[in-house]
Amino acid sequence: MRFWRIGTFRMSIVSESRKPATLEEVLKKSEERFRQVVESAPNAMVMISRGGLIEMVNAQAERVFGYNRTEMLRQNHPNLRDWFFSGPVSRPMGAGRDLYALRKDGSEFPVEIGLNPIETDEGTMVLSAIVDISDRKHKEESIQSALREKDVLLGEIHHRVKNNLQIVYSLLDLQSTNIDDEKVLGMMRQSQNRIRSMALIHQTLYKSKDFARVDFRSFLDALVPNLISSYLAQPERISLSINSDGVLLPINAAIPCGLVVSELISNALKHGFPNNIEGQITIDLTHHTDAAVMLSVADNGIGIPEDFDITQTPTLGLQLVSMLADQLGGELSIQHSDPTRFAIQFPLHKAMIQS
Amino acid sequence: MIPAKVLIVEDERIVAQHLRQRLSLLGYQVPAIATTGPQALEQINNFRPDLVLIDIHIEGEIDGIETCARIPPALRIPVIYLTAYSEEATLERARKTQPYGYLIKPFSERELHATIQMALERRQADVLRATASG
Numbered sequence: 001m002r003f004w005r006i007g008t009f010r011m012s013i014v015s016e017s018r019k020p021a022t023l024e025e026v027l028k029k030s031e032e033r034f035r036q037v038v039e040s041a042p043n044a045m046v047m048i049s050r051g052g053l054i055e056m057v058n059a060q061a062e063r064v065f066g067y068n069r070t071e072m073l074r075q076n077h078p079n080l081r082d083w084f085f086s087g088p089v090s091r092p093m094g095a096g097r098d099l100y101a102l103r104k105d106g107s108e109f110p111v112e113i114g115l116n117p118i119e120t121d122e123g124t125m126v127l128s129a130i131v132d133i134s135d136r137k138h139k140e141e142s143i144q145s146a147l148r149e150k151d152v153l154l155g156e157i158h159h160r161v162k163n164n165l166q167i168v169y170s171l172l173d174l175q176s177t178n179i180d181d182e183k184v185l186g187m188m189r190q191s192q193n194r195i196r197s198m199a200l201i202h203q204t205l206y207k208s209k210d211f212a213r214v215d216f217r218s219f220l221d222a223l224v225p226n227l228i229s230s231y232l233a234q235p236e237r238i239s240l241s242i243n244s245d246g247v248l249l250p251i252n253a254a255i256p257c258g259l260v261v262s263e264l265i266s267n268a269l270k271h272g273f274p275n276n277i278e279g280q281i282t283i284d285l286t287h288h289t290d291a292a293v294m295l296s297v298a299d300n301g302i303g304i305p306e307d308f309d310i311t312q313t314p315t316l317g318l319q320l321v322s323m324l325a326d327q328l329g330g331e332l333s334i335q336h337s338d339p340t341r342f343a344i345q346f347p348l349h350k351a352m353i354q355s
Numbered sequence: 356m357i358p359a360k361v362l363i364v365e366d367e368r369i370v371a372q373h374l375r376q377r378l379s380l381l382g383y384q385v386p387a388i389a390t391t392g393p394q395a396l397e398q399i400n401n402f403r404p405d406l407v408l409i410d411i412h413i414e415g416e417i418d419g420i421e422t423c424a425r426i427p428p429a430l431r432i433p434v435i436y437l438t439a440y441s442e443e444a445t446l447e448r449a450r451k452t453q454p455y456g457y458l459i460k461p462f463s464e465r466e467l468h469a470t471i472q473m474a475l476e477r478r479q480a481d482v483l484r485a486t487a488s489g
Contacts, residue, residue, distance in 0.1 A: 159439060163367070166461055170373035177376060196461055203439070203461075229465050 044130040048077050050123055064132055066104035090116045093128070101130060110137045151209065158206040165199035190266065190317065193230060197223055197262040201254050213248035216285055219258060220244065224265060224283065231269040237278040238269070244285040247293055253346070256324040257295060263317040264297035264342050272301025272340065288345055295330075296343035303337025310334060358384040359475055360402060364395040364409035364419060365437065374408065381468050391415035392422035399426055406474055408458075411438045411445065420445070423452045431485070433478040435470055437462075 021029070035056075038045050044061035048054055057072050065072070093099060093113035101111040114129040169192050176188045204219045205211055220242050229235045249257055265281065273279045281299045288294040310322050310332065321342065325332040330346030361383045365371035368390070375385045386402040389395035392415055399407065407426070411419040423434045433455035438445075449457070455474035458466060 162439065167367065167369050169461065170369050174369070174373055174376060199461060206439075226461075226463050229463050235465075 038127075041129070044132075045127060046072070046077070046130065047118065047125050047127045049125050052076050055122075055125060061130070064103075064130065065101070071104075090114070101132075109134050151211065154211045155206055155209065158202045158211065162199045162202040162206065165195050165202070169195045169199065189230065193227060193262060193266060194259060196226065197258045198255060201251065201258050204254075205251065210248075211251075213250055214254035216247050216249050216254065216257070217242065217244040219254070220261065220283060220285070223258070223262065224281075227262065227265050228269060231266065234276065237276060238273065239278075239280045241280065241282045243283070245287060247285050247287060249293070249348075253328060253348070256327050257346075260295065260321050260324045260328075260344065261297060263321050267315075267317055267321075268297065268299040268301060268340070271304075272299045274302065277301070282339070292345055292347050294343060294345045296341055298335075298339040298341040300339045303340050304334075306336055308334075308336065358382055359405040359471075360384050360386050361471065362387060362389065362395065362398055362402060362404035362407045364389045364392075364407060364413060364422065366390040366410065366412075366414040377464060377467060378408075378471075381464070381471075383471070392417035392419070392425070395422050396425055399430070399432060403430070404432060405478070406455075406471060407432055407434045408437055408471075409434060411436055411449065420448050420452055423454065431478065431482060433474045435474055 038047075038056065039058045041058055041060060044064040045056075045058045046054055046061055047056040054072050054075050054077050057069055061072070062069055091114075093115050099111050099113055100108045102108055110133050112131045112133050114131075116127045116129070118125045118127045172188055172192050172195070176185060179185050179188065200219055200222050201214055204214050204222070208215050208218070224240055224242065225235070228238055228240065232238065261283065265283075268281055272281075279300050281297070284294065284296045284298075286294050310318055313319060313322075322332060325344045325346070328344065328346040329349070330344040333343045333345075335341040335343075361378055363371050363374050363378070363385055365374060365388065371388045371390070375388060378385050386404060387398045389398050391413060395407070395409065398404075407423070409419040409423060413419050413422075417425070419436060419438075423436075426432055426434070434452065435456040435458060436449055436454050437458050437460060438449075439460045446457075455477055456470045458470055462470075
C-alpha cells in the first residue's frame, strides 16, 4: 500500500478490482487518481521540485494564470523555494501578508496560497494550491468602506449632540443676564456646568474617534480646570491631581460617571475651601479589579459634618451623586474628613468594554 | 480707554449672541455679528475691528479659514479661530493663515479673555515693529 501525503490528510488508495493487483498496478492507478484529483481541483495547483522546476500544473492554473501548460512545465520557479524546503510542512504562504499573483498579461490578482510537501519518487516536491481571492478582497473593501462611513456618521452625530448641548448652555447663560438673585444665578451656573460635562463626554468621543469608549482621563483633563475656574475667583489656590490608569468607559457609564465627578468637584469647590483657603483636590479612577472600576474624589478642605447622611441631603448635587452611583450599579462610600473622600466602586458589565 | 472692537463670525445664532454677551461683559465692543465669509469681509471693511473671532465651520461657500485668507493683509487684523475639535488637515490649513490664537469650544470666560488680550497685545507689538522697520 502506498500513501500520497497531502498536508495532514492521507489518501489511501484501495484497489477495487476483483483480481489481486500487482503493487505496480496499484501504484500506477493511485498516481493516475492523484493526477485526476489535482487536474480537476477548483483551485490552481502547481507542483515544484526541489530544483525549482515546475513539474505539474492543473487546468485551473492554466485558466488563472493565462499560460498554457507547456509554457509552465519545466520552467524555473524561484520563489522562496529554499526557504520552504528548509522546513517542509503544510502551511499557508506568507501568513498575515497580502499575496499577489501575476498573470501572463502582467495583471495582478490577490491570492491565498497553501503549500504542501509531497513525497514522490523524485524526492520531496511542494504542491501549491492557489486561490484567487479577488472577490473576497472586493467584499472586504466594501465592508471596510462601510465601516469608515459609519464612523464618520457617528462622529458627526456626537459632534451635533455636543453642539446642541453647547447651544443649551448658551441659552442658559443668555437667560442668566436678567437674573440678579445670587442664589438663582448659582443654580443656573450649576445647570450649565452639568450640561457642559455632558457636552464634554461627546466631545471626547468625537475627538478620540473611538465611539464605543470614552478615554476618561482626557475628559477629566478638559472638565476639571473649567469647573475650578467657574467656581473660584482665584483658581490657582486649588491644586489638582488626576490619576487614571487609562480607564475607558462606554458612553452609558461615561455620562453618569462624568456627572458624578462634576457634582463632587463642584461640591468640594463650593463648600470645602471657604475664606480663600488653599488646598488640593485629587481624582482617582482606576481598575479596582478586572471587572470593576473605582472612582474617588478627595479634597483636603474643611471636611463635612460627621452627622452628614447622603440619603437625607436636600442638595440636588449630592442627590444626583447618590442616584447616579445607583444607576452605575455602584456602591458609594464617604469619608467625612482628612481627607474628605467620596468613592464609588462600580462594575464594568459585559456590555461595557474596558481597556 | 476705548474698548477694543471685536467682530464675531459665527453662524450658530444663539452661540453668536451668547459670545456677544460674554464679550460685552468683559468690556469689549461688538460692532456686528457676521454669519458668512462674505458678510464678515464686508463688515471688516465697514467697521475695521481690532480683532476677529471666527468660527472655522460657517455657512456659505467659504469657510472661516478661507475668509481669513481673504482679509487684506494691510489691515493687520488679528484673527482668533473658534473651533470644535478639527481634523489635523483643517488645523494645518488654519495655521497657514497665521492666526493669533485658537479657542477650542467649549471655552471658559478666562480662556476667552486671556486669548483676546494676548492677541491684542501681540498685534500692537507687531504694528510697532512694522512701523519701526518701515
